[in-house]
Amino acid sequence: MSEENQYQPPKVWEWKQANGGQFANINRPISGATHEKELPRGKHPFQLYSLATPNGVKVTVMFEELLALGTKEAEYDAYLIDISEGDQFGSGFVDINPNSKIPALLDLSGEEPLRVFESGSILLHLAEKFDAFIPQDPNKRTECLNWLFWQMGSAPYLGGGFGHFYNYAPIKIEYCIDRFTMEAKRQLDVLDKHLADKKYMCGDEYTIADIAIWPWYGAFVLGRIYDAAEFVGAHNYTHLMRWAETINARPAVSRGRMVNKGWGNPSTQLHQRHDASDFELKTQDKLDKS
Numbered sequence: 112m113s114e115e116n117q118y119q120p121p122k123v124w125e126w127k128q129a130n131g132g133q134f135a136n137i138n139r140p141i142s143g144a145t146h147e148k149e150l151p152r153g154k155h156p157f158q159l160y161s162l163a164t165p166n167g168v169k170v171t172v173m174f175e176e177l178l179a180l181g182t183k184e185a186e187y188d189a190y191l192i193d194i195s196e197g198d199q200f201g202s203g204f205v206d207i208n209p210n211s212k213i214p215a216l217l218d219l220s221g222e223e224p225l226r227v228f229e230s231g232s233i234l235l236h237l238a239e240k241f242d243a244f245i246p247q248d249p250n251k252r253t254e255c256l257n258w259l260f261w262q263m264g265s266a267p268y269l270g271g272g273f274g275h276f277y278n279y280a281p282i283k284i285e286y287c288i289d290r291f292t293m294e295a296k297r298q299l300d301v302l303d304k305h306l307a308d309k310k311y312m313c314g315d316e317y318t319i320a321d322i323a324i325w326p327w328y329g330a331f332v333l334g335r336i337y338d339a340a341e342f343v344g345a346h347n348y349t350h351l352m353r354w355a356e357t358i359n360a361r362p363a364v365s366r367g368r369m370v371n372k373g374w375g376n377p378s379t380q381l382h383q384r385h386d387a388s389d390f391e392l393k394t395q396d397k398l399d400k401s
Contacts (some may be wrong), residue, residue, distance in 0.1 A: 137197050142211065148201030152217075153188025153385050160192050160204060161214035163372035165270070165326035165336065166230045170214045171242070171384070172367030173237055173322050178387070180201055180365045182241050184220065189384040191371045231263045234319040244319045251313060258312045258320035266327045268294045278337045295331075296343055303348040311354070321358060329355035366390055 126140050137293035152158055157174070161167040177185035192198040192213050195382065199211040208215040208228035216233050218225040221242075227233050235256075238318070246252045272291035276284060302324070312320040330336050332345035332355050346352065358364055369381040377396035381389055 120123075137194065137200075142325035143207065144202040144205040145197060145200040146202065148198075148203055150201070150217075151190055153190075155186040155188045155385070156184065156218070156220035157187035158217040159187050159189040159208065159214060159371075160216075161371045162192050162194055163191060163368060163370060164194075164213065165266070165330060166212075167371055168326035168330075168368055169230045169323050170216065170237075171370040172326070172364050173234055173319065175363035175367045175370075176322065176361075177237065177241055177243060180243060182243065185237070185241060187384070189370050191373055193373065204337070207351045220259050229263075231259055231323060234259065234323055238319045244317065244322065246313060246316060246318065251316070255313050255318045257318045259323050262320070262323045262327065265298050269298065269327055269331065271377065273339075274337050275398045277339055277342070292343060299328065299332065299343065299348050299351060300344070302354075303351040306350040306354045317358075321354075324363070325355065325358045329358055333359060369394070385396070 123218065128139075149156070150160055159170060159174070161170060163171070172188075174185055174187050192204065192215075194213060198204065199208075199213060204215060205211055207217055207226045210228065210262075212228070214228075214230055214233060216227040216236075218227055218236070227236050235245075237243075246255050247351070268291060273288075273295040276287040276291055280287070309315075311317050312324060318394060328351065331343075332340055332348060332352055334340040334345070340346075369379050370384045371382065372380045372381070373382060377399060378394050380395035381393060383393075
């Protein structure tokens with residue numbers, strides 16, 4: 112590209128609504144609700160409004176893992192929020208999460224309704240509430256939180272950085288793809304080296320650190336997101352791949368991946384979840400035949 116054709120930022124940025132590629136119809140520089148819409152409520156203590164993106168999968172996996180432990184108090188209703196249609200800008204959703212991002216949780220188990228937003232906050236809230244998937248030893252607990260917050264800070268470079276420019280951007284820009292591929296591979300290397308002598312992120316104990324990191328980095332190296340596993344040489348990260356496959360084999364993870372999913376094989380889609388039997392009776396393939 113010649114210097115004459117290089118983009119020069121204006122003195123004052125202006126919003127061009129047509130820019131932004133696949134998500135141009137929902138991206139905007141202001142917050143708040145765009146329309147009035149109440150959210151549905153089910154019968155369980157927890158009401159989840161989400162979508163089976165990596166951030167959404169963290170929370171549905173957490174709920175399914177809690178239920179697999181026999182924690183009946185963790186029963187939940189899950190409703191699909193279609194972000195491509197702007198459901199996250201409905202007034203009811205914005206009341207729970209003013210940032211208009213999935214997942215959003217309404218905890219009705221206490222004396223007053225409690226809103227919980229940001230996936231890491233939801234995981235920590237549930238772990239502390241049910242005393243599960245978080246180490247009791249103070250030092251190990253801190254290590255768990257180190258990796259939980261590592262994921263929260265690092266994944267935007269994988270998703271909004273690499274994922275956007277490699278997969279979603281309307282124009283493929285070599286500099287942007289190279290920049291974020293380098294950072295994505297650095298993060299994969301961090302995880303691979305850390306897992307060289309550990310079964311899980313915090314040693315032998317499966318924790319919310321694993322539950323937070325797997326839907327992004329585990330799914331990435333397994334070829335589940337961005338279709339870029341070969342591009343980044345995922346097979347070279349052998350310890351990370353072993354960890355990813357170990358967690359992928361957990362039944363609760365398989366169930367969690369299905370909840371609020373609206374694409375792919377209909378047998379893997381459970382748009383709403385209200386009962387354990389829904390996984391057998393109400394997947395989209397069965398509903399399509401009814």
